[in-house]
Amino acid sequence: MRFNPGGVLAIYRYELSRTVRTIWQSVATPVITTALYFVVFGGAIGSRIPEVGGVSYGAFIVPGLIMLSLLTQSISNASIGIYFPKFSGTIFEILSAPLSPIEAVTAYVAAAATKSVVIGLIILLTSTLFVEVRIDHPVWMVAFLVLTSVAFSLFGFIIGVWAKNFEQLAIIPSLVVTPLTFLGGSFYSIDMLPPFWRTVSLFNPVVYLVSGFRWSFFGQGDVGVATSLGFTFAFIVACLAALTWIFQTGWRLKP
Amino acid sequence: MxxxxxxxxxxxxxxxxxxxxxxxxxxxxxxxxxxxxxxxxxxxxxxxxxxxxxxxxxxxxxxxxxxxxxxxxxxxxxxxxxxxxxxxxxxxxxxxxxxxxxxxxxxxxxxxxxxxxxxxxxxxxxxxxxxxxxxxxxxxxxxxxxxxxxxxxxxxxxxxxxxxxxxxxxxxxxxxxxxxxxxxxxxxxxxxxxxxxxxxxxxxxxxxxxxxxxxxxxxxxxRKLGKRRLTLVLHDPLSALPESLAGWPIALDEGGRRLVYAFDASADDTGVPTLLRRLAEAGVAFADLETTASSLEDIFVDLVGAGS
Known part of the structure; x- marks a missing residue:
């Protein structure tokens, strides 16, 4: 046996069935959250904000809102996906299976990313109930959706391996990812910021993701689309490098 | 293979x-x-x-x-x-x-x-x-x-x-x-x-x-590590062992009603025939006898105890 595609598929299916078991939570939460954002930002506040780059404010925030959910969902799905077996002890089964580390990561990350992409699409559909959304580059839109989900599922997987308790599991998403997402241009164009903060924002990785994603909708972004893509790939490579090290050393997985 | x-x-x-x-x-x-x-x-x-x-x-x-x-x-x-x-x-x-x-x-x-x-x-x-x-x-x-x-x-x-x-x-x-x-x-x-x-x-x-x-x-x-024990149920209680058995690994139990002898089952001379002959010579009669092997537990405790 050179590869174990059956094993990868088993984990992938199992993880998705875990999602299906909690389908209402998984779907209702993002739909309700998105609806609230549209009521508050799109309706109440957005009506007083002029168009941004020729796009109504309500439509302008759609890509940012999707990104916001995509990042938090990818991280939480993937981190719980691997943290839970560690916590309950069922990780022994993965470690003692004829499954390479790459295969295990592929399965968990693919499952987490699949769920994120589905949620992203649900949010997109929900948003069309509130505003008119136009998508200039649908293929790129899907590409960004998938790449971002994969990148942050990888990141979430690392957090799940690193976390020793539920507090640690929650701390990175709430202390690092949420602020970066809010300050990453989800609700505004960084052109709206004073020059100093605009420069600071360029160090925020989420800016590149939101920008690329927004470009796929409206053909305009804060940074070039190539930069956005390059950044996403760089992030994926960095996560893969960290994971390779984790599995080679057995760090926090095996004594 | x-x-x-x-x-x-x-x-x-x-x-x-x-x-x-x-x-x-x-x-x-x-x-x-x-x-x-x-x-x-x-x-x-x-x-x-x-x-x-x-x-x-x-x-x-x-x-x-x-x-x-x-x-x-x-x-x-x-x-x-x-x-x-x-x-x-x-x-x-x-x-x-x-x-x-x-x-x-x-x-x-x-x-x-x-x-x-x-x-x-x-x-x-x-x-x-x-x-x-x-x-x-x-x-x-x-x-x-x-x-x-x-x-x-x-x-x-x-x-x-x-x-x-x-x-x-x-x-x-x-x-x-x-x-x-x-x-x-x-x-x-x-x-x-x-x-x-x-x-x-x-x-x-x-x-x-x-x-x-x-x-x-x-x-x-x-077999190798197992000690066996021979237990004799005596007709009449003994207060002390006959002199001919002095120094043998024998214990008297239940107020002298039982005589327990520990021996190595794998040894060439287990000592059992000699013991029985000397008891007969000393006029000690017994009603019943049994031998038991020591359990794996005894062996285990011995081994681990010796290691520490």
Whole structure:
């Protein structure tokens, strides 16, 4: 046996069935959250904000809102996906299976990313109930959706391996990812910021993701689309490098 | 044919510096039931972990049927089923789902008929669609065994399988182990219940402080290290031994009604004929006699005691 595609598929299916078991939570939460954002930002506040780059404010925030959910969902799905077996002890089964580390990561990350992409699409559909959304580059839109989900599922997987308790599991998403997402241009164009903060924002990785994603909708972004893509790939490579090290050393997985 | 499991100089030092396995050499033959005995913290679970892949070795090599467990981990692990000491299950999954998942994890194609037989054998079929969280502790342990056997392994590791398990499950488990062996599987178990090792195992390995103290055919071990005791039930109580038996390893029990003589069964001269002749000469009559072998437990306590 050179590869174990059956094993990868088993984990992938199992993880998705875990999602299906909690389908209402998984779907209702993002739909309700998105609806609230549209009521508050799109309706109440957005009506007083002029168009941004020729796009109504309500439509302008759609890509940012999707990104916001995509990042938090990818991280939480993937981190719980691997943290839970560690916590309950069922990780022994993965470690003692004829499954390479790459295969295990592929399965968990693919499952987490699949769920994120589905949620992203649900949010997109929900948003069309509130505003008119136009998508200039649908293929790129899907590409960004998938790449971002994969990148942050990888990141979430690392957090799940690193976390020793539920507090640690929650701390990175709430202390690092949420602020970066809010300050990453989800609700505004960084052109709206004073020059100093605009420069600071360029160090925020989420800016590149939101920008690329927004470009796929409206053909305009804060940074070039190539930069956005390059950044996403760089992030994926960095996560893969960290994971390779984790599995080679057995760090926090095996004594 | 190479041994089914071959450990060579397996050493594990944990990050905190504790030496859990100290150059362990151990060969396990195909088709045997091997019992690994040792006190808590002896290194039993670490050794199983090193073989199965849940613990990374510091040094040494392990091969399963000739394939290295690190270099060729897929082939090696495909043969192994592991039932760890602690129950570890996704409590929200159903019995059948989790068992089928274990089979899938090993890349085996789905086989509902095999899973059904397995669940029936373990008295789990009635509970096949129940969620794990609804099961009793004993049932959960049966699920653990079903998961370990789901991919049809030919080596089964049972780590403390009957700790905290009721009589029914113990009996079922040993019946299962015997059947697996009769089908050609190899079973390696660790246990605190020495009587179980004594009853079940073909060979016994004693491990303490990360070192294998001895590996021996169970019967030979019992013969080699086994002391026997001869107990005579006397007609009339004795207050003291006859002078001709002074210095013999004899004790008087129950107010002199019983005379107990310890001897080495494997010695050329056990001393039993001499003892009986001298008792007759001294006019001591007895009503009954019995000899008993010391249990594996006595041997074990002796060995581990000597090691410390």
């Amino acid at each position: 190479p041994p089914i499991i071959d450990c060579v100089a397996v050493t594990k030092r944990y990050a905190n510096g504790q030496l859990a396995l100290d150059s362990v050499d151990l060969s396990i033959e195909r088709g045997e039931i091997f019992a690994l005995l040792g006190p808590n913290g002896a290194g039993k679970t670490t050794l199983i972990g090193a073989i199965c892949g849940t613990v990374s070795m510091t040094s040494g090599t392990v091969s399963v049927a000739g394939t290295d467990v690190v270099r060729d981990f897929r082939a090696a692990r495909a043969r192994i089923g592991l039932v760890p000491q602690e129950i570890a299950l996704d409590i929200f999954a159903s019995v059948r789902t989790t068992v089928a998942f274990s089979r899938g994890l090993f890349g085996r194609p789905a086989d509902p008929a095999y899973i059904e037989r397995l669940l029936r054998d373990l008295s789990l079929w009635e509970k096949r669609d129940a969620r794990i969280v609804e099961l009793s502790g004993g049932m959960k342990r049966r699920v653990m065994i079903a998961k370990a056997l789901a991919h049809e392994p030919d080596v089964l590791f049972l780590d403390e399988p009957t700790a905290g398990v009721d009589v029914n499950l113990r009996r079922d488990m040993w019946a299962l182990v015997r059947r697996l062996r009769s089908e050609g599987a190899t079973v390696i178990l660790t246990t605190h219940y020495i009587d179980e090792a004594e009853e079940m195992a073909d060979r016994v390995g004693v491990i303490d402080k990360g070192r294998v103290l001895l590996v021996e055919d169970k019967a030979a071990l019992m």
